[in-house]
Amino acid sequence: MQIRPILATLRHHKAGTLLIAMQIALTLAIVCNAMFIIHQRLARMSKPSGVDESNLLVVRNEWAGKPAPAQIGSLMAADLDTLRKVPGVTNVYATNTYPFSNTGLANGIGHSPDKRNYVSVTAVYFANENTLATLGLKLVEGRNFTTNEINDLGDHDKIAPDVIIVTRELAHRLYPDGSALGKTAYISDKPSIIIGIVDRLQIPWVDSSMAQWADCSTLLPFRQRVDTTHYVVRARPEQLADVAARVRATLYAAHHLRVIRPKDGVQTFAQVRAAAYESDRGIAILMGVISTILLAITAAGIVGLASFWVGQRRKQIGVRRALGATRHDILSYFLTENLLIGIAGVVLGGVLAIGLNLWLMKQFEIGRLAPGYVLTGVAMLLLLGQGAVFAPALRASRVPPVEATRSV
Amino acid sequence: MLAYYLRLGMRSLRRNPILTMLMVLTIGIGVASSMTTYAVFRAVSANPLPEKSARLFAPQIDIWGPQSRAQGADMPDALTYTDAMALLRDKKAKRQTAIYPVNLTLVPQSERTEPFAVNGYAAYADFFSMFNVPFLYGGAWDMSQDDMHSSVVVISSQLNQQLFQGSDSVGRTIRLDDHDYEIVGVVDGWNPRPRFYDVNNSNGFNDPPDIFLPFMRAIDLQMNTNGNTNCYGSAGRKPGFDGFIHSDCAWVSYWAELPDANDEAAYRDYLTNYAAEQNRLGRFHWKPNVPLRNLVEWLDYEKVVPTETRISLWLSLGFLLVCLVNTVGLMLAKFMRRAGEIGVRRALGASRREIWTQFLAEAAMVGVGGGVVGVVFTGLGALGVGLVFEPDIARLAHVNVGLIGLTLACALLSTLAAAFYPTWRASRVQPAWQLKSN
Numbered sequence: 001m002q003i004r005p006i007l008a009t010l011r012h013h014k015a016g017t018l019l020i021a022m023q024i025a026l027t028l029a030i031v032c033n034a035m036f037i038i039h040q041r042l043a044r045m046s047k048p049s050g051v052d053e054s055n056l057l058v059v060r061n062e063w064a065g066k067p068a069p070a071q072i073g074s075l076m077a078a079d080l081d082t083l084r085k086v087p088g089v090t091n092v093y094a095t096n097t098y099p100f101s102n103t104g105l106a107n108g109i110g111h112s113p114d115k116r117n118y119v120s121v122t123a124v125y126f127a128n129e130n131t132l133a134t135l136g137l138k139l140v141e142g143r144n145f146t147t148n149e150i151n152d153l154g155d156h157d158k159i160a161p162d163v164i165i166v167t168r169e170l171a172h173r174l175y176p177d178g179s180a181l182g183k184t185a186y187i188s189d190k191p192s193i194i195i196g197i198v199d200r201l202q203i204p205w206v207d208s209s210m211a212q213w214a215d216c217s218t219l220l221p222f223r224q225r226v227d228t229t230h231y232v233v234r235a236r237p238e239q240l241a242d243v244a245a246r247v248r249a250t251l252y253a254a255h256h257l258r259v260i261r262p263k264d265g266v267q268t269f270a271q272v273r274a275a276a277y278e279s280d281r282g283i284a285i286l287m288g289v290i291s292t293i294l295l296a297i298t299a300a301g302i303v304g305l306a307s308f309w310v311g312q313r314r315k316q317i318g319v320r321r322a323l324g325a326t327r328h329d330i331l332s333y334f335l336t337e338n339l340l341i342g343i344a345g346v347v348l349g350g351v352l353a354i355g356l357n358l359w360l361m362k363q364f365e366i367g368r369l370a371p372g373y374v375l376t377g378v379a380m381l382l383l384l385g386q387g388a389v390f391a392p393a394l395r396a397s398r399v400p401p402v403e404a405t406r407s408v
Numbered sequence: 409m410l411a412y413y414l415r416l417g418m419r420s421l422r423r424n425p426i427l428t429m430l431m432v433l434t435i436g437i438g439v440a441s442s443m444t445t446y447a448v449f450r451a452v453s454a455n456p457l458p459e460k461s462a463r464l465f466a467p468q469i470d471i472w473g474p475q476s477r478a479q480g481a482d483m484p485d486a487l488t489y490t491d492a493m494a495l496l497r498d499k500k501a502k503r504q505t506a507i508y509p510v511n512l513t514l515v516p517q518s519e520r521t522e523p524f525a526v527n528g529y530a531a532y533a534d535f536f537s538m539f540n541v542p543f544l545y546g547g548a549w550d551m552s553q554d555d556m557h558s559s560v561v562v563i564s565s566q567l568n569q570q571l572f573q574g575s576d577s578v579g580r581t582i583r584l585d586d587h588d589y590e591i592v593g594v595v596d597g598w599n600p601r602p603r604f605y606d607v608n609n610s611n612g613f614n615d616p617p618d619i620f621l622p623f624m625r626a627i628d629l630q631m632n633t634n635g636n637t638n639c640y641g642s643a644g645r646k647p648g649f650d651g652f653i654h655s656d657c658a659w660v661s662y663w664a665e666l667p668d669a670n671d672e673a674a675y676r677d678y679l680t681n682y683a684a685e686q687n688r689l690g691r692f693h694w695k696p697n698v699p700l701r702n703l704v705e706w707l708d709y710e711k712v713v714p715t716e717t718r719i720s721l722w723l724s725l726g727f728l729l730v731c732l733v734n735t736v737g738l739m740l741a742k743f744m745r746r747a748g749e750i751g752v753r754r755a756l757g758a759s760r761r762e763i764w765t766q767f768l769a770e771a772a773m774v775g776v777g778g779g780v781v782g783v784v785f786t787g788l789g790a791l792g793v794g795l796v797f798e799p800d801i802a803r804l805a806h807v808n809v810g811l812i813g814l815t816l817a818c819a820l821l822s823t824l825a826a827a828f829y830p831t832w833r834a835s836r837v838q839p840a841w842q843l844k845s846n
Contacts, residue, residue, distance in 0.1 A: 363718070
């Protein structure tokens with residue numbers, strides 16, 4: 001295939017050529033950044049929390065009428081008993097927070113009682129001897145809390161545990177050169193002994209600003225006696241929905257002066273996770289929809305302009321056919337023409353894509369675009385161009401040689 | 409003549425319905441996506457109190473020093489209780505209030521009704537006059553009630569509806585947690601969005617607060633904040649609520665009304681002197697750092713417009729740009745195909761200007777069509793916006809007359825802009841060339 005005559009023709013259609021190339025370039029720039037963002041968000045959303053999510057539900061309980069701490073202690077104990085007796089419930093514990101809850105307590109943890117001098121930030125989870133079994137956490141080293149290690153904790157009391165359980169990631173940050181088991185760490189101004197290490201437990205937040213320590217969680221053996229408590233309930237898989245439907249009424253029947261909000265007081269872990277990633281999912285959907293429409297519009301634009309060119313050049317095509325060009329020659333002429341424009345477009349688009357990514361990085365704290373996305377986008381747009389031009393090109397190849405003899 | 413051109417345009421557009429539809433759809437979709445995301449953006453970036461936003465200020469005090477920022481902690485966007493009380497005592501602004509969010513339970517008198525949770529704020533009497541809070545019944549408590557730590561409450565019209573069926577409830581009492589409060593006022597559906605006075609604790613787009621009560625009453629009853637508490641490096645505090653409020657934890661929001669630029673400058677000096685005084689007392693060991701931002705600057709500082717909203721707006725503007733480039737191409741094709749016709753008209757005496765008007769009229773019709781399609785898709789987009797944005801934010805986006813007008817104008821203007829080059833090309837057609845080839 002001769003490229004020179006194609007280039008000569010394109011010089012006569014500068015505006016159209018430029019417009020298609022520009023459209024391909026802009027589409028490429030937007031689509032590959034969109035793909036990158038979608039992929040990033042999906043990767044975030046599919047990150048495992050370390051918790052056996054499919055069998056869990058969470059109850060948020062607020063005590064009405066402000067009972068005294070001692071009374072809260074006995075009310076909580078009674079609630080845990082009540083919940084344990086609900087058919088289908090296999091385990092339960094009370095805590096301040098849980099993964100994806102988006103609320104909680106974060107502390108520095110390190111090797112010094114000075115709180116300004118820490119190794120990592122860590123999420124603080126209040127736990128008891130049932131926590132590991134309820135959440136389905138995998139203990140990789142050491143042991144669980146025992147019942148007599150769990151202490152009462154009032155509002156604004158000093159949080160200074162004797163023993164803690166940390167995640168593997170946090171253990172590694174504290175003691176990079178060996179096992180952290182049995183060693184001490186300061187989460188308060190007193191040392192705590194690390195008695196166990198669990199494989200994974202995500203922090204309560206999913207913000208990207210906290211991604212740096214997203215796997216650094218600490219379990220503290222406390223029974224917190226405050227107005228708002230979360231019960232984490234583990235149910236038999238097939239009975240989860242059943243338990244979720246019954247749990248609110250059961251608790252109210254046992255004790256009346258409480259608030260479990262009808263709207264979101266009882267949530268399965270699946271709901272909690274979905275709520276936490278709502279905006280990520282939204283952005284992924286929006287980017288997906290816009291990219292799809294964008295590609296469709298670009299394809300339609302190529303079809304439109306190519307059809308116009310074919311219509312305009314019927315006579316020339318007829319002449320070429322009369323001079324011995326085969327149908328195949330005509331077809332490949334238009335395909336090649338489109339490919340040349342496409343290549344110009346994707347080269348420009350690649351540069352634009354990287355530029356757009358740099359701007360997005362500055363504005364929105366988005367990571368650096370991997371070259372794979374640009375290459376995928378390039379391949380996609382070149383194929384799209386060829387696909388779009390195929391029908392008009394086929395029509396061109398069907399122009400009969402006799403067209404050469406007709407005047408308009 | 410314009411009517412004739414419009415008729416010609418209509419005929420031409422009808423001759424090639426697929427191409428016409430493609431252009432109209434492209435413009436419509438491009439404009440609709442921009443307008444939908446703009447509706448969301450407009451809602452979240454709105455100025456919630458335009459008549460006063462330049463005169464309301466949120467001070468900050470650098471209590472942890474430059475070292476904390478080297479470790480990645482931000483400057484606290486709230487004050488410590490100690491600092492808030494000191495500022496309130498000095499009363500250097502025309503009006504001022506400390507604020508913190510509280511979450512209480514309301515226990516109804518009837519045993520049969522379940523207790524329910526109420527959200528609100530502990531604040532000072534100035535809160536209501538500073539923020540132009542409208543009242544349905546009664547009004548704010550007065551400053552003497554602040555000083556006496558009175559057990560009074562201002563409730564929302566929703567709560568008034570729920571408890572008292574909307575009747576004037578001033579003077580009646582409600583039981584919050586374990587204490588009774590006398591109602592002094594019912595707010596008339598006030599819920600500025602974004603909720604500028606609480607954006608350091610929430611996303612700023614929540615349901616309206618149910619109650620307001622005097623700050624010192626809340627402190628007396630040891631009510632915890634329902635917002636953020638930032639305690640960088642303050643481990644050595646005493647236990648209990650008293651230890652907490654006298655620690656270096658930042659959790660109290662603070663707002664001051666400063667009526668003119670002189671007051672503002674004086675207040676900046678005052679804050680600097682306050683920080684310098686703390687230096688002398690040995691509490692701080694760094695240069696006074698006391699930013700004072702007005703309402704608009706504060707919303708910006710707190711990044712109230714979510715990243716998702718801004719990305720979406722930019723993305724759809726980029727999308728509109730591609731749609732326009734596409735339209736330029738299609739129009740160019742459409743117009744240049746009629747070079748012969750143009751040649752004839754030119755040869756018969758039509759000026760370039762007339763050709764220009766003719767094709768611009770045709771383009772304008774595409775623009776109007778695109779606008780109508782755009783309005784329909786914007787409506788659909790506003791319905792589907794819940795899929796993309798958080799519910800709190802999505803429900804703020806609604807289609808109103810202004811948005812419809814904007815959509816139409818945007819479609820028409822962008823189509824005319826896109827038509828500019830194709831029309832110019834059409835008007836440059838050489839009549840002689842076109843006639844010769846025949």
